[in-house]
Amino acid sequence: KAGVTQTPRYLIKTRGQQVTLSCSPISGHRSVSWYQQTPGQGLQFLFEYFSETQRNKGNFPGRFSGRQFSNSRSEMNVSTLELGDSALYLCASSLGFGATDTQYFGPGTRLTVL
Protein backbone atom coordinates (compact mmCIF):
# COMPACT_ATOMS: atom_id res chain seq x y z
CA LYS A 1 0.00 0.00 0.00
CA ALA A 2 1.42 3.39 -0.94
CA GLY A 3 2.22 5.78 1.86
CA VAL A 4 1.28 9.40 2.31
CA THR A 5 2.49 11.51 -0.58
CA GLN A 6 3.09 15.24 -0.54
CA THR A 7 3.73 17.57 -3.42
CA PRO A 8 5.81 19.47 -4.11
CA ARG A 9 8.75 18.27 -2.01
CA TYR A 10 10.56 21.59 -2.18
CA LEU A 11 9.31 25.09 -2.79
CA ILE A 12 10.91 28.52 -2.82
CA LYS A 13 8.70 31.59 -2.60
CA THR A 14 9.15 35.25 -1.82
CA ARG A 15 7.50 37.29 0.90
CA GLY A 16 3.94 38.28 0.13
CA GLN A 17 3.27 35.41 -2.23
CA GLN A 18 0.88 32.60 -1.50
CA VAL A 19 1.46 28.86 -1.69
CA THR A 20 -0.63 25.70 -1.92
CA LEU A 21 0.64 22.34 -0.69
CA SER A 22 -0.96 19.03 -1.51
CA CYS A 23 -1.32 15.79 0.42
CA SER A 24 -2.63 12.42 -0.69
CA PRO A 25 -3.39 10.11 2.25
CA ILE A 26 -2.92 6.38 2.44
CA SER A 27 -5.67 4.64 0.53
CA GLY A 28 -8.69 4.17 2.78
CA HIS A 29 -7.62 6.80 5.28
CA ARG A 30 -10.19 9.48 5.85
CA SER A 31 -8.44 11.80 8.27
CA VAL A 32 -5.66 14.20 7.32
CA SER A 33 -3.67 16.42 9.68
CA TRP A 34 -1.11 19.08 8.90
CA TYR A 35 1.91 20.07 10.99
CA GLN A 36 4.60 22.70 10.73
CA GLN A 37 8.10 21.72 11.78
CA THR A 38 10.71 24.35 12.55
CA PRO A 39 14.03 23.91 14.39
CA GLY A 40 12.98 26.05 17.32
CA GLN A 41 9.37 24.95 17.78
CA GLY A 42 9.36 21.30 16.79
CA LEU A 43 6.16 19.90 15.26
CA GLN A 44 3.20 22.18 15.70
CA PHE A 45 -0.34 21.19 14.81
CA LEU A 46 -2.01 23.22 12.09
CA PHE A 47 -5.35 21.55 11.43
CA GLU A 48 -7.13 18.25 11.00
CA TYR A 49 -9.77 17.20 8.49
CA PHE A 50 -12.13 14.28 8.48
CA SER A 51 -14.79 13.65 5.88
CA GLU A 52 -14.15 17.03 4.28
CA THR A 53 -14.77 18.87 7.55
CA GLN A 54 -12.18 20.70 9.60
CA ARG A 55 -12.37 19.04 13.01
CA ASN A 56 -9.65 20.90 14.80
CA LYS A 57 -7.38 23.88 14.27
CA GLY A 58 -4.11 24.84 15.91
CA ASN A 59 -2.93 28.23 17.02
CA PHE A 60 -1.93 29.68 13.67
CA PRO A 61 -3.03 32.93 12.00
CA GLY A 62 -5.83 32.99 9.46
CA ARG A 63 -3.27 33.13 6.63
CA PHE A 64 -3.06 29.37 7.06
CA SER A 65 -6.04 27.51 5.68
CA GLY A 66 -6.83 24.10 4.35
CA ARG A 67 -9.45 21.88 2.86
CA GLN A 68 -10.18 18.26 2.19
CA PHE A 69 -11.78 16.80 -0.89
CA SER A 70 -14.24 13.95 -1.22
CA ASN A 71 -11.42 11.53 -2.09
CA SER A 72 -9.72 12.51 1.23
CA ARG A 73 -6.91 14.36 -0.52
CA SER A 74 -6.08 17.59 1.25
CA GLU A 75 -4.52 20.94 0.45
CA MET A 76 -3.21 23.64 2.69
CA ASN A 77 -2.76 27.23 1.65
CA VAL A 78 -0.61 29.97 3.12
CA SER A 79 -1.31 33.47 1.93
CA THR A 80 0.88 36.56 2.25
CA LEU A 81 3.97 34.55 3.06
CA GLU A 82 6.35 35.77 5.75
CA LEU A 83 9.98 34.81 6.32
CA GLY A 84 8.95 32.94 9.46
CA ASP A 85 6.78 30.60 7.41
CA SER A 86 9.91 28.85 6.18
CA ALA A 87 9.53 25.35 7.54
CA LEU A 88 8.92 21.70 6.77
CA TYR A 89 5.18 21.13 6.34
CA LEU A 90 4.11 17.62 7.18
CA CYS A 91 0.88 15.88 6.37
CA ALA A 92 -0.30 12.82 8.26
CA SER A 93 -3.21 10.50 7.56
CA SER A 94 -5.13 8.11 9.76
CA LEU A 95 -7.90 5.65 9.19
CA GLY A 96 -10.44 7.53 11.24
CA PHE A 97 -10.84 10.32 13.67
CA GLY A 98 -10.42 8.80 17.08
CA ALA A 99 -8.35 8.54 20.19
CA THR A 100 -6.26 5.56 19.11
CA ASP A 101 -6.01 6.21 15.39
CA THR A 102 -2.32 6.24 14.50
CA GLN A 103 -1.16 9.02 12.21
CA TYR A 104 1.22 8.13 9.39
CA PHE A 105 3.33 10.92 8.00
CA GLY A 106 4.37 11.88 4.52
CA PRO A 107 7.89 13.06 3.63
CA GLY A 108 6.95 16.73 3.94
CA THR A 109 7.21 19.83 1.79
CA ARG A 110 10.19 22.05 2.51
CA LEU A 111 9.07 25.65 2.05
CA THR A 112 11.65 28.42 1.90
CA VAL A 113 10.46 32.02 1.94
CA LEU A 114 12.97 34.60 0.73
Place this chain on the structure above:
Amino acid sequence: DQQVKQNSPSLSVQEGRISILNCDYTNSMFDYFLWYKKYPAEGPTFLISISSIKDKNEDGRFTVFLNKSAKHLSLHIVPSQPGDSAVYFCAARGNPRSGAGSYQLTFGKGTKLSVIP
Protein backbone atom coordinates in the same frame (compact mmCIF):
# COMPACT_ATOMS: atom_id res chain seq x y z
CA ASP B 1 3.34 26.37 27.50
CA GLN B 2 5.00 23.15 26.44
CA GLN B 3 2.72 20.29 27.37
CA VAL B 4 5.05 17.55 26.16
CA LYS B 5 8.72 17.85 27.03
CA GLN B 6 11.73 15.91 25.93
CA ASN B 7 14.42 17.40 28.11
CA SER B 8 17.39 15.72 26.46
CA PRO B 9 18.07 17.21 23.03
CA SER B 10 20.59 14.48 22.30
CA LEU B 11 21.75 11.08 23.47
CA SER B 12 24.75 8.94 22.48
CA VAL B 13 24.80 5.19 23.08
CA GLN B 14 27.16 2.40 22.14
CA GLU B 15 25.92 -0.20 19.70
CA GLY B 16 24.41 -3.17 21.52
CA ARG B 17 23.60 -1.21 24.66
CA ILE B 18 20.22 0.07 25.81
CA SER B 19 18.92 3.47 24.68
CA ILE B 20 16.45 5.16 27.01
CA LEU B 21 14.57 8.19 25.74
CA ASN B 22 12.43 10.13 28.16
CA CYS B 23 9.33 12.25 27.84
CA ASP B 24 7.30 14.21 30.39
CA TYR B 25 3.85 15.68 29.98
CA THR B 26 1.82 18.14 31.99
CA ASN B 27 -1.72 17.67 30.71
CA SER B 28 -3.49 15.02 32.78
CA MET B 29 -6.13 14.70 30.04
CA PHE B 30 -3.65 13.02 27.71
CA ASP B 31 -4.48 9.34 27.51
CA TYR B 32 -2.71 8.03 24.42
CA PHE B 33 0.98 8.31 23.70
CA LEU B 34 3.09 7.60 20.65
CA TRP B 35 6.73 7.55 19.66
CA TYR B 36 7.92 8.49 16.22
CA LYS B 37 11.36 8.25 14.64
CA LYS B 38 12.53 10.78 12.08
CA TYR B 39 15.45 10.65 9.67
CA PRO B 40 16.63 13.83 7.94
CA ALA B 41 14.58 14.79 4.87
CA GLU B 42 11.89 12.24 5.74
CA GLY B 43 8.60 12.42 7.60
CA PRO B 44 8.28 10.90 11.08
CA THR B 45 7.78 7.13 11.15
CA PHE B 46 5.44 5.63 13.73
CA LEU B 47 7.24 3.33 16.17
CA ILE B 48 5.05 2.33 19.06
CA SER B 49 2.14 3.59 21.13
CA ILE B 50 0.61 3.07 24.53
CA SER B 51 -2.78 3.75 26.02
CA SER B 52 -3.11 5.19 29.50
CA ILE B 53 -4.77 1.99 30.70
CA LYS B 54 -1.43 0.19 30.26
CA ASP B 55 1.96 0.78 31.82
CA LYS B 56 4.04 -1.09 29.26
CA ASN B 57 3.92 -2.00 25.59
CA GLU B 58 6.51 -4.01 23.69
CA ASP B 59 7.25 -4.39 20.02
CA GLY B 60 10.45 -6.21 19.19
CA ARG B 61 13.42 -4.18 20.35
CA PHE B 62 11.18 -1.28 21.39
CA THR B 63 9.39 -0.98 24.72
CA VAL B 64 7.45 2.00 25.97
CA PHE B 65 6.80 2.49 29.67
CA LEU B 66 4.15 4.82 31.05
CA ASN B 67 4.06 6.17 34.61
CA LYS B 68 0.79 8.06 34.84
CA SER B 69 1.30 9.30 38.38
CA ALA B 70 4.60 10.88 37.38
CA LYS B 71 3.29 11.94 33.95
CA HIS B 72 6.34 10.32 32.44
CA LEU B 73 6.98 7.90 29.64
CA SER B 74 10.11 6.37 28.27
CA LEU B 75 11.16 4.46 25.18
CA HIS B 76 13.69 1.67 25.59
CA ILE B 77 15.58 0.33 22.60
CA VAL B 78 17.43 -2.92 23.22
CA PRO B 79 19.87 -3.62 21.71
CA SER B 80 20.64 -0.32 20.03
CA GLN B 81 21.79 -0.47 16.43
CA PRO B 82 23.50 2.18 14.26
CA GLY B 83 20.37 2.32 12.08
CA ASP B 84 18.46 3.57 15.12
CA SER B 85 20.33 6.86 14.90
CA ALA B 86 17.58 9.42 14.28
CA VAL B 87 15.49 12.04 16.04
CA TYR B 88 12.81 10.53 18.28
CA PHE B 89 9.60 12.39 19.00
CA CYS B 90 7.20 11.71 21.80
CA ALA B 91 3.56 12.65 21.13
CA ALA B 92 0.46 12.72 23.29
CA ARG B 93 -3.24 12.88 22.59
CA GLY B 94 -6.30 13.63 24.66
CA ASN B 95 -9.79 12.24 24.22
CA PRO B 96 -12.67 14.71 23.89
CA ARG B 97 -15.02 12.02 25.17
CA SER B 98 -13.22 12.13 28.50
CA GLY B 99 -12.93 15.88 28.71
CA ALA B 100 -9.86 16.73 26.67
CA GLY B 101 -10.28 19.40 24.04
CA SER B 102 -9.53 17.37 20.95
CA TYR B 103 -7.79 14.38 19.43
CA GLN B 104 -4.90 16.44 18.12
CA LEU B 105 -1.38 15.18 18.73
CA THR B 106 0.96 17.33 20.81
CA PHE B 107 4.63 16.65 20.14
CA GLY B 108 7.78 17.09 22.14
CA LYS B 109 10.73 18.79 20.46
CA GLY B 110 12.60 15.55 19.93
CA THR B 111 15.74 13.80 21.11
CA LYS B 112 18.52 13.07 18.65
CA LEU B 113 19.84 9.56 19.25
CA SER B 114 23.28 8.63 18.00
CA VAL B 115 24.25 4.96 18.19
CA ILE B 116 28.00 4.59 17.98
CA PRO B 117 29.33 1.43 16.27
